Amino acid sequence: MVTVKDIANKLGVSPSTITRALADSTRISTRTKTLVRRTAAEMGYVADTAARTMRSRESTLIGLLIPDIENSFYAQIAKAFSDVCNAKGFQLTLAVSDDDASIEERHVRALVSARCAGIAIVPTASLSTQSAALLSSRNAAQLIRRNSALNLDWFGINDVEALRSATDRLLDLGHRRIGLLCGEAQLNSARDRYQGYRAALCERAAPFDPALVMRGPPRASFAQRAANKLKSAATPPSAIIAAGAGLSEGMLNAAASWSTAEQEAISLVGYCDCSAFRWWGESGLTAIDLPVRQIAGDLCSALIQRAQAKSEEPRRLEDHLYGSRLVLRGSLRFANPS
Amino acid sequence: MVTVKDIANKLGVSPSTITRALADSTRISTRTKTLVRRTAAEMGYVADTAARTMRSRESTLIGLLIPDIENSFYAQIAKAFSDVCNAKGFQLTLAVSDDDASIEERHVRALVSARCAGIAIVPTASLSTQSAALLSSRNAAQLIRRNSALNLDWFGINDVEALRSATDRLLDLGHRRIGLLCGEAQLNSARDRYQGYRAALCERAAPFDPALVMRGPPRASFAQRAANKLKSAATPPSAIIAAGAGLSEGMLNAAASWSTAEQEAISLVGYCDCSAFRWWGESGLTAIDLPVRQIAGDLCSALIQRAQAKSEEPRRLEDHLYGSRLVLRGSLRFANPS
């Protein structure tokens, strides 16, 4: 590895001159600067990030900790982070928790250890106390999901409203038995989604059947089983809403194995519109469209801004709430009069 | 930030004792170890990765540079890397080039600067000389795509064979006008795919019409336009193969906007099977199924192994070639006798 000292030796000057020349300091003659830069390029010099981080005590690393990267929803988040980081000269380090609290803790530790300038986390429901402690009083924020154990700003969706309006729409179409695939209640966000669903039913005086609500881990595998179970019930729902990204994936995987008749008998609603939803069936899946990129981009920008501002004053916690809208596609049908 | 020195001061011992206790050195008494560990935990100590990297001159960072993260294909690669890194105690840093050589070069520079233990790259067709120079003689390898400017090991698919067999299958079904969406010829991998297609046509003595081959940037946007153009041609093809992950996405986006009749008139074949392909139309998209996870996992493991072996002897370049198979789904039909 070529170091500053190597260049200095080659040119017969001191290391300080090299750094200053490369950093474009005003105290270095133009002639020297040009010479140094050319030599550095020739020698293939690349500054050592570790040394720089150490000396300056600040890194240009942004940590993103998500439960899944294969789901399009989280992939969109990662892309938004990548773009913002790119634009502002930061690097992205990606950590995938697989919705496992112990993996999550390892990652949190690694991100903190790397002295990330900022950390964004989509927390698991069972986030460890350790993780929470490690993140508190650091430049971190939670994204989409909100875990009350985490004393951090939150950037997310108005989930009550999102689910209420989706449910409302189904009621408009005459559906009375609406299935819900929903995450576990430890997360405020899953609770909100459930409550939105309940609120819509209540306001419209529609019957509520607990058997239609399937709660479980926010994974595709769970949703797939749950959706199949709903379909095969004695009196199956005429519509199903997946209240989560992983859950939508599982629901579609299940429904893809249904017969055409079965598919037509049940209207489906997904969470977070992704381009593959347009590939669903003949004319696409109806979905709750969230401004994911916007949210993730805003969060990433906020983290970077705070990192650069480095004000030490304790801030009050903030929630950043975003709206959503329903994108109507072929997967919604009028309920058959029963 | 709590440092080793802080713990040492608190316990009235030297910093060396702390490090050794935490590293479980044999020269430290069990009593001291326990004490140190408890104190470290209480004080919320987290080692500084930068300092450690600097001293040891080796990081636990694996860099992955891909053109896109929203495409399921690359997301699967990222997941495989994440899993392997996780299992071996490494961290993943993700860089997205958007198929732009200048962004790519910035990322390469950053990854090298971070002294990554290993770097995997899915190179752009127009990879800069700079990038190639930076990567050469480092622990790096190219993945899927192969750029001859890069003097690195390659882990990828037998693309000639993959495209030959897909084309063959379409010929079996009676198709004679088969469209091809393909990347630009600068990349060996794109060239291979094209050649596989040509080879199949040639062997079966099927006519070759250059107008059916759309070559361009490996992006969804290009493929979408190209697929639409093929469909609207005077004598449209009865089948289209997308010879790339991004191209498949674009092809489906285009086809999703076609009428049912139009969709039924053209058999589609995608590249790299992803779960969303099963959502396509009524019974899923036929696709060339690649062992992506396997490839990516193997590559990541190889990088880590080499990093740990740290042998200085120059190695010969190796190619790691994987096979593929066609997954048949509803998007394939017999050609209408014309």
Place this chain on the structure above:
DNA sequence: AAAGTCTGTGCAATCGATTGCGCAGACACC
């Protein structure tokens, strides 16, 4: 001509964890 102002560089300390070497005390063995 003396004093003041720039310019262009070098010196040396610093960031935090790690480790080779050395040292002191305890104990064993002949």
Place this chain on the structure above:
DNA sequence: GGTGTCTGCGCAATCGATTGCACAGACTTT
């Protein structure tokens, strides 16, 4: 008693880039 041997721990250097301070020479001002 003398000589090893082992255990437990401290000293100080090291990794590479950065930066406050100092300093030498050139040039300007009164």
